[in-house]
Amino acid sequence: MPIVLRQCKTKAGYEALPVDAKGKWDQERRLNLPAVGRSLEALGYEVTDAGPLLVVNGKGLCEATVYPTGRLMIKSNDEAQSRSTAEHIYKDIGLEG
Numbered sequence: 001m002p003i004v005l006r007q008c009k010t011k012a013g014y015e016a017l018p019v020d021a022k023g024k025w026d027q028e029r030r031l032n033l034p035a036v037g038r039s040l041e042a043l044g045y046e047v048t049d050a051g052p053l054l055v056v057n058g059k060g061l062c063e064a065t066v067y068p069t070g071r072l073m074i075k076s077n078d079e080a081q082s083r084s085t086a087e088h089i090y091k092d093i094g095l096e097g
Contacts, residue, residue, distance in 0.1 A: 052067075064086070
């Protein structure tokens with residue numbers, strides 16, 4: 001699944017969106033966050049359940065917030081690190097191409 005990566009408006013990090021082949025983000029997608037959290041923990045991530053979202057750390061990646069729609073907010077000002085973090089997390093939660 002292709003990824004759109006753009007800098008946050010506050011410039012405090014990057015936003016990643018999984019999009020289809022036409023570049024469209026499915027805002028109606030709903031991930032089962034408890035199941036996603038368990039899967040990520042089993043893969044070695046540190047996961048914090050923050051109510052309607054997950055905060056994910058570890059595996060040498062940047063901290064990321066996972067939203068139910070699949071949107072990620074990544075705490076890094078480095079575009080390459082942010083892209084790598086998004087690619088790894090999307091792969092590990094099953095939103096890869």
